[in-house]
Amino acid sequence: SYVLTQPPSVSVAPGQTARITCGGNNIGSKSVHWYQQKPGQAPVLVVYDDSDRPSGIPERFSGSNSGNTATLTISRVEAGDEADYYCQVWDSSSDHPNYVFGTGTKVTVL
Amino acid sequence: EVQLVESGGGLVQPGRSLRLSCTASGFTFGDYAMSWVRQAPGKGLEWVGFIRSKAYGGTTEYAASVKGRFTISRDDSKSIAYLQMNSLKTEDTAVYYCTRHRSGSYGLDYWGQGTLVTVSS
Numbered sequence: 001s002y003v004l005t006q007p008p009s010v011s012v013a014p015g016q017t018a019r020i021t022c023g024g025n026n027i028g029s030k031s032v033h034w035y036q037q038k039p040g041q042a043p044v045l046v047v048y049d050d051s052d053r054p055s056g057i058p059e060r061f062s063g064s065n066s067g068n069t070a071t072l073t074i075s076r077v078e079a080g081d082e083a084d085y086y087c088q089v090w091d092s093s094s095d096h097p098n099y100v101f102g103t104g105t106k107v108t109v110l
Numbered sequence: 111e112v113q114l115v116e117s118g119g120g121l122v123q124p125g126r127s128l129r130l131s132c133t134a135s136g137f138t139f140g141d142y143a144m145s146w147v148r149q150a151p152g153k154g155l156e157w158v159g160f161i162r163s164k165a166y167g168g169t170t171e172y173a174a175s176v177k178g179r180f181t182i183s184r185d186d187s188k189s190i191a192y193l194q195m196n197s198l199k200t201e202d203t204a205v206y207y208c209t210r211h212r213s214g215s216y217g218l219d220y221w222g223q224g225t226l227v228t229v230s231s
């Protein structure tokens with residue numbers, strides 16, 4: 001089955017840039033979606049289809065995807081960005097197509 | 111305003127059944143595919159399954175971990191999606207989220223607040 005690997009944690013100072021990677025075999029050929037989840041809350045879609053933002057999501061959130069790595073970039077990090085972040089793809093390459101979520105990355109704002 | 115409200119969670123014994131409901135409002139429910147995603151305590155997100163809109167046949171897909179035990183259905187006249195869970199196992203303990211598929215995308219653009227299912231004797 002398809003596996004998405006994320007770093008367990010990323011730490012960043014306020015105002016700096018956080019980059020969260022999502023590794024998968026030839027992930028560049030798939031559409032990647034990113035979710036932010038704060039403690040006790042439901043996830044929120046922050047980037048879809050590699051690099052598009054839903055309405056209401058700040059421009060500070062951006063995404064890219066190429067080769068074997070997709071990246072979520074948070075610019076000018078704020079305290080309110082502290083959360084868990086998950087990448088996700090739809091894998092139709094196997095006999096059993098399914099949604100796959102990454103392992104999740106906890107972003108800590110120092 | 112789009113809203114998804116799950117209900118039906120609770121404590122259930124292993125081997126028993128439970129049905130969750132997801133009541134939608136604020137959009138034309140029948141036009142969208144709907145997914146269920148779960149999250150075990152302290153763990154990451156796990157997709158459970160989804161149901162396509164009637165325009166795409168209303169067919170379903172399931173994660174391997176629940177296939178044959180869980181069934182997703184929908185009642186477009188009531189704007190409700192269901193998750194029927196049979197032969198429950200302790201490892202099915204999780205918060206279950208109802209989600210909407212973004213039109214034209216596999217991204218999940220709206221999520222309910224979740225309902226907790228605890229499988230324990």
